[in-house]
Amino acid sequence: MPRAVRFDAYGGIDVLKVVEVERPVPAPGRVLVRVRAAGINPGEASIRGGRLAKRFPATFPSGEGSDLAGVVEELGEGVDGFGVGDEVLGFTNDRASHAELVAAEADKLVPKPRSVTWEAAGSLFVAGTTAVAAVRAVGVRAGDTVVISAAAGGVGTLAVQLARNAGATVIGLASPEHHGWLTDHGAVPVRYGDGVAERIREAADGRVDAFIDAFGAQYVELALELGVAPERVDTIANFAAKERYGVKTEGTAVAASAEVLAELAAMIRDGRLQVPIARVYPLDQVQAAYRELEKRHTLGKIVLRP
Numbered sequence: 011m012p013r014a015v016r017f018d019a020y021g022g023i024d025v026l027k028v029v030e031v032e033r034p035v036p037a038p039g040r041v042l043v044r045v046r047a048a049g050i051n052p053g054e055a056s057i058r059g060g061r062l063a064k065r066f067p068a069t070f071p072s073g074e075g076s077d078l079a080g081v082v083e084e085l086g087e088g089v090d091g092f093g094v095g096d097e098v099l100g101f102t103n104d105r106a107s108h109a110e111l112v113a114a115e116a117d118k119l120v121p122k123p124r125s126v127t128w129e130a131a132g133s134l135f136v137a138g139t140t141a142v143a144a145v146r147a148v149g150v151r152a153g154d155t156v157v158i159s160a161a162a163g164g165v166g167t168l169a170v171q172l173a174r175n176a177g178a179t180v181i182g183l184a185s186p187e188h189h190g191w192l193t194d195h196g197a198v199p200v201r202y203g204d205g206v207a208e209r210i211r212e213a214a215d216g217r218v219d220a221f222i223d224a225f226g227a228q229y230v231e232l233a234l235e236l237g238v239a240p241e242r243v244d245t246i247a248n249f250a251a252k253e254r255y256g257v258k259t260e261g262t263a264v265a266a267s268a269e270v271l272a273e274l275a276a277m278i279r280d281g282r283l284q285v286p287i288a289r290v291y292p293l294d295q296v297q298a299a300y301r302e303l304e305k306r307h308t309l310g311k312i313v314l315r316p
């Protein structure tokens with residue numbers, strides 16, 4: 011029987027287990043995918059901990075995960091455009107990708123370019139579509155100066171590259187150990203913490219046009235203090251800020267499509283986008299993977315390999 015991550019109640023990392031489950035059957039319009047890599051994301055930890063129980067309740071036993079890449083094993087009725095053996099990447103909204111097999115909707119999958127690694131393909135969905143949404147939300151244009159908080163994280167590393175590709179100067183907030191990655195990717199690294207506003211002003215030569223907050227905390231207030239117009243601030247982690255300050259809170263929901271995924275995959279194939287992989291864990295070590303993620307100092311993505 012195939013194995014999958016399950017949890018039976020809201021709780022800490024220790025509620026996560028890997029168990030044998032029924033082999034999923036692809037319903038009409040679905041594709042059975044043998045998962046080769048599946049990214050993990052902070053939102054899954056929040057759901058598991060019950061912190062999003064009102065907005066995104068869980069039913070138990072719950073599966074987990076939306077990012078995935080793998081090989082098509084079986085086609086449900088009415089699926090065309092994919093064949094058995096095809097390499098695909100994409101997502102499922104069923105909390106089911108942290109598993110050996112997943113029956114995903116065909117319209118949430120795209121072909122995986124051969125040159126894109128399993129790890130990059132399998133961790134592209136949440137971080138990639140969120141980065142696209144955030145960069146679009148603040149309207150990044152050539153010549154802009156854009157500040158990105160949590161610039162070394164899963165979303166941040168991709169947003170940095172997308173904003174650079176659009177011709178912006180990017181100031182990335184990160185710990186000193188991640189400044190090398192930011193410099194190598196054309197961004198100006200700035201340390202967060204006390205005095206950050208002054209350091210940003212200095213790095214920006216006084217003018218900040220847009221701010222992408224990929225962390226939460228007080229970064230929206232910082233953006234406004236730096237003089238950024240509310241409509242050019244997007245936060246993916248502080249939803250109350252929309253009502254309070256009129257800033258944007260656009261994230262994965264507005265860019266979660268096969269079309270956006272195909273564009274991102276093509277950028278990786280063409281060498282215009284890189285998904286830094288912090289670490290790969292076997293599915294069995296799902297608890298260790300979240301322990302690392304929840305320290306919140308990842309450079310890029312953490313990936314499970316079933």
Ligand SMILES: NC(=O)c1ccc[n+]([C@@H]2O[C@H](COP(=O)([O-])OP(=O)(O)OC[C@H]3O[C@@H](n4cnc5c(N)ncnc54)[C@H](OP(=O)(O)O)[C@@H]3O)[C@@H](O)[C@H]2O)c1
Nearest residue numbers: 052053140160162163164165184185246247261262307308
């Ligand atoms: N709304 C949406 O659609 C959506 C979608 C995806 C994610 N999110 C949310 O967005 C956030 C980021 O997600 P992610 O996947 O990028 O997370 P992640 O990969 O876990 O981000 C970790 C990053 O946070 C940085 N960090 C830690 N403390 C910081 C601080 N005080 N100030 C600035 N940066 C700090 C770390 O940088 P250093 O290691 O350099 O310190 C690290 O690189 C999470 O809260 C997640 O839930 C929302």
